[in-house]
Amino acid sequence: MFNRDTWLEIANTVLSNPMRTFLTGLSIALGVFILVVMQGLGFGLQNGVQNQFSDDAVNSIWVDAGRTQLAYRGNMPNRQVKMRNSDMDAMFQQMDTVHAYSRRVRIWGVVMEHEDQQSNFPLRGVDPDHLMLENTTLTDGRYISSRDVDEETKVAVLGATVVEDLYEGVNPIGTYLLIGGVQFRVVGTFDDPASRWENKMAYLPFTTAQSIFRSSDKVDQMILGTGDMPVASTILLSDALLSWFKDRKVVHPDDERGVRIENNNEEYERYQNIFLGIELFIWGLGLLTLLAGAVGVANILAIAVKERTKEIGVRKALGASSISVLGLVVQESLALMIVSGSAGLITGVGLLEVVSPMIDHDYFKNPQVDFRIALVALGILAVVGVVSGLGPALRAVRIKPVEALRDE
Amino acid sequence: MDWYLREVIILNNIGKSYVTGSQKLQVLKGLTCNIKEGEMVAIMGSSGSGKSTLLNILGLLDSFDSGEYILSGESMAGLNERAAAKFRSKLLGFVFQSFNLIGFKTALENVALPLYYQSIPRKKRNIIALDYLKKVGLEDWASHLPNQMSGGQKQRVAIARALVAKPKVILADEPTGALDSVTSSDVMKLLREINADGITMIIVTHEHDIAALCDRTIHLVDGLIDLS
Numbered sequence: 001m002f003n004r005d006t007w008l009e010i011a012n013t014v015l016s017n018p019m020r021t022f023l024t025g026l027s028i029a030l031g032v033f034i035l036v037v038m039q040g041l042g043f044g045l046q047n048g049v050q051n052q053f054s055d056d057a058v059n060s061i062w063v064d065a066g067r068t069q070l071a072y073r074g075n076m077p078n079r080q081v082k083m084r085n086s087d088m089d090a091m092f093q094q095m096d097t098v099h100a101y102s103r104r105v106r107i108w109g110v111v112m113e114h115e116d117q118q119s120n121f122p123l124r125g126v127d128p129d130h131l132m133l134e135n136t137t138l139t140d141g142r143y144i145s146s147r148d149v150d151e152e153t154k155v156a157v158l159g160a161t162v163v164e165d166l167y168e169g170v171n172p173i174g175t176y177l178l179i180g181g182v183q184f185r186v187v188g189t190f191d192d193p194a195s196r197w198e199n200k201m202a203y204l205p206f207t208t209a210q211s212i213f214r215s216s217d218k219v220d221q222m223i224l225g226t227g228d229m230p231v232a233s234t235i236l237l238s239d240a241l242l243s244w245f246k247d248r249k250v251v252h253p254d255d256e257r258g259v260r261i262e263n264n265n266e267e268y269e270r271y272q273n274i275f276l277g278i279e280l281f282i283w284g285l286g287l288l289t290l291l292a293g294a295v296g297v298a299n300i301l302a303i304a305v306k307e308r309t310k311e312i313g314v315r316k317a318l319g320a321s322s323i324s325v326l327g328l329v330v331q332e333s334l335a336l337m338i339v340s341g342s343a344g345l346i347t348g349v350g351l352l353e354v355v356s357p358m359i360d361h362d363y364f365k366n367p368q369v370d371f372r373i374a375l376v377a378l379g380i381l382a383v384v385g386v387v388s389g390l391g392p393a394l395r396a397v398r399i400k401p402v403e404a405l406r407d408e
Numbered sequence: 409m410d411w412y413l414r415e416v417i418i419l420n421n422i423g424k425s426y427v428t429g430s431q432k433l434q435v436l437k438g439l440t441c442n443i444k445e446g447e448m449v450a451i452m453g454s455s456g457s458g459k460s461t462l463l464n465i466l467g468l469l470d471s472f473d474s475g476e477y478i479l480s481g482e483s484m485a486g487l488n489e490r491a492a493a494k495f496r497s498k499l500l501g502f503v504f505q506s507f508n509l510i511g512f513k514t515a516l517e518n519v520a521l522p523l524y525y526q527s528i529p530r531k532k533r534n535i536i537a538l539d540y541l542k543k544v545g546l547e548d549w550a551s552h553l554p555n556q557m558s559g560g561q562k563q564r565v566a567i568a569r570a571l572v573a574k575p576k577v578i579l580a581d582e583p584t585g586a587l588d589s590v591t592s593s594d595v596m597k598l599l600r601e602i603n604a605d606g607i608t609m610i611i612v613t614h615e616h617d618i619a620a621l622c623d624r625t626i627h628l629v630d631g632l633i634d635l636s
């Protein structure tokens with residue numbers, strides 16, 4: 001369909017009216033440019049928002065204990081409720097399925113030493129699922145494993161700030177670190193971009209941390225991942241857990257402090273909806289711009305066909321078939337679309353490429369366009385090119401040479 | 409010259425009318441005539457007598473309502489668009505009063521265009537086209553655009569374009585209508601030379617001088633041929 005002759009023919013007609021071609025091309029290029037840039041901005045916004053809320057972006061239920069507000073069954077108010085290992089085990093027995101979980105103990109300000117460097121950092125004892133539940137990104141090595149927890153191994157996973165302060169560029173993996181005077185082997189490092197606070201932390205196996213740094217079997221916090229449970233079921237679950245815990249720890253049913261359960265599923269769903277909304281909005285906007293471009297092209301082509309009525313009549317008198325006339329207009333439209341669309345695509349991607357590193361706002365990160373989306377845009381462009389060329393092309397086919405050639 | 413004469417065009421009782429709104433205008437009322445191969449015929453008649461209509465029917469640019477049209481031995485009744493395009497490309501060449509060159513194509517490209525529609529490769533068709541430009545004395549103007557040429561030159565390019573596909577019949581609607589008398593006679597001389605090569609020539613004109621240069625003249629009066 002596109003041999004050298006056809007290209008020359010298209011180039012000839014397209015270049016014969018440079019202004020018209022330029023304006024058509026500009027409108028398409030602009031449409032695609034806007035589509036690409038909007039996509040980029042949308043992704044930037046999405047990346048930023050997702051990053052900002054990534055701590056909460058895991059659907060989970062959090063169980064905490066605190067001081068009671070109300071007197072209940074012979075207990076005075078202001079009593080500190082304590083969760084213990086036995087409570088955890090009993091809770092798991094109550095539940096049908098546990099998608100993911102992590103117990104937590106937190107110790108403030110422990111001295112950590114590596115060679116002649118030393119500093120105070122907080123530490124946390126956790127279970128393996130904590131990696132996913134806290135949305136931690138490992139930068140090297142591995143995380144706490146279930147074997148670590150079972151065997152109370154002395155291993156540690158260090159946050160970026162800890163590594164920076166104690167290691168000065170040396171790779172910490174495999175080295176030994178004194179934590180509160182006890183020797184631990186470093187097995188992994190992590191970087192939690194959403195939380196500078198998290199980065200000052202060392203993670204240890206839950207059991208190890210509890211037995212070395214906490215002389216009791218107290219648990220500070222429990223996180224339950226809810227996986228793909230529907231939001232309504234997670235609400236039922238968290239309500240059931242709350243009343244079960246209150247009953248077990250002798251806390252008044254109306255007490256709001258003694259046992260607290262937070263279910264972030266509703267919030268999680270809200271974020272998911274926001275992301276989906278942003279995405280739909282971007283696509284809607286992009287497609288509307290393209291549609292406007294297509295209408296413009298169809299219009300300009302229709303005018304072009306009208307202007308070229310006589311020329312098309314002459315071509316027919318000289319032996320042009322209907323197919324060749326149809327092809328002339330459709331191919332011209334297609335070529336225009338693809339050439340100027342690609343120009344818009346390249347400019348848009350280029351702009352994002354240049355601007356992207358300069359932008360680092362809390363709610364706006366890495367505004368890049370996916371290669372696949374660029375391809376989809378080109379595909380849409382080709383279809384739009386053919387469709388918008390088709391109407392004017394059919395009009396060109398219907399031109400009768402006699403009427404076109406009549407001297408008026 | 410008479411030894412190979414045979415009918416290239418046979419018109420039998422051709423009728424053609426135009427309908428505009430509720431009005432019906434009968435332009436050709438049962439026209440009959442034959443044209444022999446290698447003839448050079450002038451068609452004359454007053455304005456509105458149907459000369460252009462007849463030429464368009466002969467050129468398969470327009471359809472006819474009734475009668476019979478046999479071109480080079482084949483009936484042209486009820487042709488579809490595709491078949492008409494094929495016959496035009498194979499048998500017919502056109503020359504128009506206002507030249508109808510394509511403005512953004514050079515003289516050479518204009519001449520080569522009919523060959524493009526016969527799918528002849530670019531190199532080959534440019535060689536052929538240049539040959540025909542030479543024939544009309546314009547080989548030095550091959551790369552010029554139509555608006556850089558005079559009326560006479562443009563018409564000669566148009567004639568080269570009509571010739572390039574080696575048609576049997578050339579149909580010319582007032583080919584000298586837009587030219588001065590000196591240029592007109594040059595163009596007529598050229599058409600005569602081409603005719604001498606055996607190509608049938610049908611020329612619509614309202615100038616007696618032009619008609620006098622042809623073998624014979626068909627007079628159209630009121631949609632019929634005036635035999636008086």
Ligand SMILES: Nc1ncnc2c1ncn2[C@@H]1O[C@H](COP(=O)(O)OP(=O)(O)OP(=O)(O)O)[C@@H](O)[C@H]1O
Nearest residue numbers: 426427428433435454455456457458459460461462
């Ligand atoms: N497409 C059309 N629709 C309606 N009427 C038409 C059409 N084409 C031609 N006519 C009419 O048919 C008649 C013959 O027209 P035609 O163009 O054949 O005349 P002509 O002999 O070539 O005249 P002229 O010397 O002025 O060129 C005229 O009355 C014209 O108005």
Ligand SMILES: [Mg+2]
Nearest residue numbers: 459460461581
């Ligand atoms: Mg006329």
